[in-house]
Amino acid sequence: MKQEDSTATAAPPPLMPRKVLKALVAVFILLVALPVSLHFLSLPRAPLELARHLAYACPSWAAPLGSDELGRDLLGRALMAGGLSLAVAVGAVLSAWSLAVLFGSLAAWRPGTPLSGTINYIIELLQTIPFIVLAVSLAAVFRPNLLGIALLMGVVASAAPARLVSAELRRVRSARHVTAQVALGHPPMLLFRTAFLPTLALPPAIWLLLLLPELLTVDAGLSLFGLGAQPPTPSLGRMIYDGLNQAQAGWWLPSAPLLVLLILVVTAHFVASYLRKLIPAAL
């Protein structure tokens, strides 16, 4: 009984344990800072620099992944496009996480109210339409910049994790430590910050981390449809499309952007899988 009481009044675990934070920082450095630094510091030529005499040049020391029809360095372009794709995908994850926590909590905070019903309805509606069709349609109408693309992808991706948050909130509100805090008269915001948020934040974070590889490909897909980064800024989808259409001129044309996308996707997959195992263990 004594043990139960102590469990009931125990403080919730910290939002972000130090171990997880270190892992996240390491991941960020590995995934974002390193390629970007390499790209700006050690590449022989700038990604947008034209050199027509090097058009369709094979891979060499000067251009490790060859060059395109305008003689531009494919490694530099692919790294730049990969960095932008990653930034958009990470932005989409962050915005989707924030929206999922906000709307999932609102949907479950006062069940049965019109607000809750409306949010649940919108969430279900978003899940009815294929991700890419909805994202392309909205992007075609709004014509957003890269930040807008990240936000838009975040809105579309937030539907499923918002349902997770909603379910988790309904489960947690009957927990003993919450009952105790309510009995002690804690105000709603304090209750939300200390009792609910630590538990609600993790399931959508894990979900969205696992979605990161798919978001990277969605960004590539959007650029394939002519949305997102516009020429001369390189984008992975457009580079892959152009490269596949010119594959007869050189195998390296589609290989370079695909290689970068493959590395990003595989790294994101393993990092997300590792964090999925790490986060519940740390808590």
Place this chain on the structure above:
Amino acid sequence: MSSRTQLRWASWIVGILAKLLGLLLLTFLLFHLGKVDPARLKLGPMASEASVARERADLGLDRPILVQFADFFGHAVRGDLGHSFRSERSALPLAAEKLRRTFLLVLGGLIPALLLSYGLALAASVWTSQRAYILLPARSLAILPSFVIAVGGLLLLSLAGIRLSSDSGKWAPCLLLALFPTASLTLLLHSATAVEPPPRPWLLSRSFGFSPIAAFHRALFSPVSVPWITAWTTQLSQAVFTAMVLELVLTIDGGGNLLANAVQQRDLPVLQAVLLLNGAVFLFLQSGSSWLAGILDPRQRNLAPPSNPA
């Protein structure tokens, strides 16, 4: 039909109708939320203000928004979403014609994936000594998104000298599309069926003399058939994405190229039609899968409409 069953049917149908209404509202808003006036988009940047104003009146954009929505709703129910800004063809039949090819491609990839994943999971359960080899391709492919597998497959084929095009038949795009769903569905089935120690129903089935294949189907597959079907349904979104990308790259005259052209030309009626048709088909498939779940697993019947209306 009992009153409880009638109530479940009614709530299921009302749910679908409510989502269809929401879909129509979203489609309607697509026309009105953009930064640029649809009449200006239709006529182009060089059109005079007078002709844009005339076009606005023709499109009914000068009326109150609720009247416009009621008008749009009435026309959409009759299958009319207006004419394409560029080709002057009716948008909904145009989108239906092109998306039919996309969905055939999607089904051409997903139905073999369903059968292949069942076969591979069965083989991995029956031939345990060969399990690692059977599952190796699935484990390798499942970590890559469908888009990467399809584009990587195209690259490998082109490196091998096989140049695919819209005339090279449907088998290659369907095969490329089937790889990821096959891998992920196989692993899902395998993780649920290859339990150590073997579950009691499996041991009982084997001791009663059932063959390994019959025992797999009765004792191992049946309990996981609902998650398997649900996972298959969740593959649809990625499959549509991949199919559209393949259509773009291989210049197949389907929904992918239609969507790309509509985006480039800012053809709002076609965009609306693509969104509405995709949503309606997905709604139908999602409802169908929950109905199927009700047939396969009686415990799901409280969540889905009854499998047997009688």
